[in-house]
Amino acid sequence: MANLQVKDLVKSYDGKNKVLKDISFTVENGELVSILGPSGCGKTTTLRIIAGLISATEGQILVDQKDISKVPVYKRNFGMVFQSYALFPHMTVFNNVAFGLKMKKISKKDIKQKVDEILEITGLSQLASRYPKELSGGQQQRVSLARALVVHPQLLFMDEPLSNLDAKLRIKMRGEIRDLQKKLNMTVLFVTHDQKECFAISDKVLIMKDGRIEQYDTPENIFHHPSSEYVARFIGYENFINVDHILDDHTVESKDLLFITDESTNQAKTLTIRPENIQINSSDNSSQNLIDGIITSSEYLGQSFKYRVKTSLGNFIVEESRKAMRSSEDKVQLYLPSKHLHPLSR
Ligand SMILES: Nc1ncnc2c1ncn2[C@@H]1O[C@H](COP(=O)(O)OP(=O)(O)O)[C@@H](O)[C@H]1O
């Protein structure tokens, strides 16, 4: 395990177009940090530069305060797990996992001990003599994880390792990865485009947009205090209110309606609220943060209903847990509690 510092990373593949623009962040010892962002925003490029698989156009990578830019890849003790498992089809599970150690000229006895230990930890002991084609997708991904872990890497990099698994297995495997990471106290950088996945397992989340860092914080802080409309949309905020005037530090006006927020409205351009935090026909006796509307469509989500509500400020998406569905054309009043209404400055 180690501490990782990324400083002022810039990358251009063609000498003109910058796909990474000034990426800087730190991952502390024993932390699991996820890089989250849509396809093409530069996640894989960032990870590959840090792992040493491609070079940066500008910038520095420090591991435990030492610049590793000039250290050849084979001398860096890093582990990598990819989306494709990249197992050797003609080798057993044991030999796939042992491969990296054999390259290091370690004695046969030590190899067997180290491989057995990792197979035990990753729950693969019973499958040691099988070939990859005799394994399920989840088991194959576990082998590729075991192969990365067997060298006791200083840093572990994972690039969308769960994307080829079905939804249920993905949830199980992400829990296993988190447990292992904590048990072995590893520093891990994990790339994903799945918001739920990375919020579930990360100490911190780095959200990228077009080659830049949009926000880097704990999942809780990002969830409750998104730094921009881009981040808010990415993590499930669906309602945005344009701010026309800032009246005081906690009050804004939008089309003659007043909204109070718990957070400071200093510099607010928009307000945002999640669908599940809006109340329909609330019994709270609030005289503020109310908007009249009419339901224009509804959707059954199993545990709840989702409504589109037309108002003078545009359409709102509201999710409500309730036994019976409200009908379309119903006149409703929306209540936006001040503690759930977040001001955004960009
Ligand atoms: N080898 C390459 N040569 C040229 N452009 C590339 C190469 N790899 C990635 N890119 C471009 O760099 C940008 C970032 O790609 P990538 O890091 O793979 O994004 P992500 O992993 O977030 O989907 C994209 O516009 C992509 O087309």
Ligand SMILES: [Mg+2]
């Ligand atoms: Mg990628």
